[in-house]
Amino acid sequence: MAVEEQEQVLRSTRVVTPEGERAASVVVAGGTITAVLAHDAPPPAGARLTDLGDDVLLPGLVDTHVHVNDPGRAEWEGFGTATAAAAAGGITTVVDMPLNSIPPTTTTAHLEVKRAAARGRVHVDTGFWGGAVPGNAGDLRPLHDAGVFGFKCFLLHSGVDEFPQLNSDELGAALAELAPFDGLLIVHAEDPLLIEAAPRRPGPRYADFLASRPQAAEDTAIAGLIALARRFGARIHILHLSSASALPLIGAARRDGVRVTVETCPHFLTLTAEEVPDGATEFKCCPPIREAANQDALWRALADGTIDCVVSDHSPSTADLKARDTGDFAAAWGGISSLQLGLSAVWTEARKRGHTPADLARWMSAGPAALAGLDGTKGAIAPGHDADFAVLAPEETFTVEPRRLLHRNPLTAYAGRTLHGVVRATYLRGEMIARNGVLAVSEPAGRLLTRPAPVPRT
Template identity: 80%
Template sequence: MDAVDDLVLRSTRVVTPDGERPADVEVRAGAITAVRAHDAPVPSGVQVVDLGDDVLLPGLVDSHVHINDPGRTEWEGFATATAAAAAGGITTVVDMPLNSIPPTTTTAHLDVKRDTARGRVHTDVGFWGGAVPGNLADLRPLHDAGVFGFKCFLLPSGVDEFPQLAPPEVEAALTELTGFGGMLIVHAEDPGTIGGAPQRSGRRYADFLASRPPAAEDRAIAGLIELARRLGARIHILHLSSASALPLIAAAKSEGVRLTVETCPHFLTLTAEEVPDGATEFKCCPPIREAANQDALWQALADGTIDCVVSDHSPSTIDLKAKDTGDFAAAWGGISSLQLGLPAVWTEARRRGHTLADVARWMSAGPAALAGLPAKGAIAAGYDADFAVLDPDAAFTVDPALLRHRNPITAYAGRTLHGVVRGTWLRGRPIAADGGVTGPPTGRLLTARRP
């Protein structure tokens, strides 16, 4: 082993695809070469990093992050978003094609994104493309340029430069994508159902919740399943909130429909019953629902109906959250949680009897498989040496001012969470420790691997 490039990370608690155990993890030139017995002999001169009883997890993969750069960098940016991700144990993020200007809907726009990000990212970063009216001919070139799939909306996205697809346009996009093996990732809420729901402005969270009923998700997902079944298309459902859609999803999967599903930390850890009126930092679409709904989401994670957990970090400036009025109808919809996903999910997972191996499967292996990142998501030989070091029993109270993302507002403010990220490693090099980045940006820009 070359002592310059090689090291061993040692812990009594290493989370591997086979479960948690004491182990030594050998790293050479940024990749894992072996996972050996704890306290195994180490070649002379090789650095040993002994983590004691802190847990060594595979670096998290967050495939749903709105970085908003360029164009809305006052909302977020590549430097701040990836610093927050690194501080939270995330080593790879995949950037959504909106709310940046320009959106990632052509190869020229993808080039702008990559030029903006280059040299500024603390984690590895990949890119989703967008499917919008009029860009059908751009989908294959974007695919060939290395985007990981294509996002669309079935109803207004919230920004004018990224319009929704009408039903015939969804089918046309899916037909095009299926022709070259592409995947459509969908904000699945039915516009007609929402249009028929009561739409009231004001401070009452109950009114906002009623404006985005579960039936909107259920109806949209049912239609997408039918398209996927008929066309043989691959569809991913973004940020599932409605538990009443789970039987549809489970049935479709059991018959072989090419369908995957994600949910988010806020749906797993926050409930409608606890959202104060006027607390617009809790607004997101689809919305945070009731505790019974949350219980069903957890069960679906446990049985595999839901494939992964990702942040849907969708930040904005504080003024856009309408904190002065507390009007949910006027506020930007999005939860800022990039740095907090791991402790938030672990806090609730352990209360419900789940393990850190479960969390790693949901937040690392699952998103890596979704995006098609074969070197990410596990502590095993041949994978990138990406790690999160977690003290699972330490607790902290969330102070928005101490978070690394750009605007200090989050629905988790004041909550006590378990699980402190002590360090984050990217390809065998430490990039964050104790809530802050430890050096200049060293992340890479990723392109999708094609067969």
């Protein structure tokens, strides 16, 4: 039997399965989970056994919100560095956003450019979102047929001119185009008129930046999106929710049958406006990090299922674009790099609030896998799924040192923080690809993914 085909068993007293956490032995063959057995079950004859002791065996994380920026802005990030950081952080699948690369992923020709840039360079499995921009409604179905997982749009300026926002008429046209083939529209939801009317005071005060991105801008945009989704019978997903006051709108819409899902991000769950130092532009993101009371409400929504998943919104840039010399929040690029740190950051706060590793698996593996339609193969430790795992030492701590991060530009809002949860190892289809924060393989092992065909309803 070839080495890569040899059966192996990963054993732990803390295996997180869809039914909950239990002691178990997970059998892997050909890159797939073939069985989940009792902890003391004898390994199959000839199988290689790895005993993880009391470390937690999680399903590999799925991050559906990653800005790789490659090609075109690879100095911000790149497929090699982004996926290496993902692997080090326990992430085994990423879905790349369609903007900040040049060209953006708004046509099938541009998608092929993106795939060519990624081919042979990804350390984790990698898929792609398409983009919905003015004038490309006719490109949406071809992109869908070519395998993108859905379509991102903005309702206000995206930050890069080559990916313009949709106005209300264009947004309706995109949803009308997507609804017949059940395409998914994922939306940066902030209302442009309310943002334009908000006070703008350039400078280093975080309070001034926060005032320029009011919660009402998110709430109004989400209310409008829900109305359009209801009108067209379309699917929508709210990206990087930071405003907890929008949660009742989302809950009510779901009860009415509107197909709306929502994500939030590690920085909204672990960082608060009250602690952001003036001039610390590494904390800038849009929508912004809000106050502690708002954060508490986001955690409650995670617990009750109103928020479906937690993903990074990894949106890096070069250090100069963060305007660190002036500390001017208005001038700085908005984005927080957290691919390598998201699991530990979320666990650090989750454990304080009484949550368990099973909750992590639901929010950061199963939830995003379901969003992307990958839940048949990703996001669970169950027979028939890919043997993708993250091994977490939950009670161990480490202090974030930017120089140890594998992101191309290691500037991070988490610098100097002590986090709980050390990612001991990451496995992709049964192969260990990272160990203790460094790559464990010489060649990238990731595959390029396409949107799976939906399973017919019976």
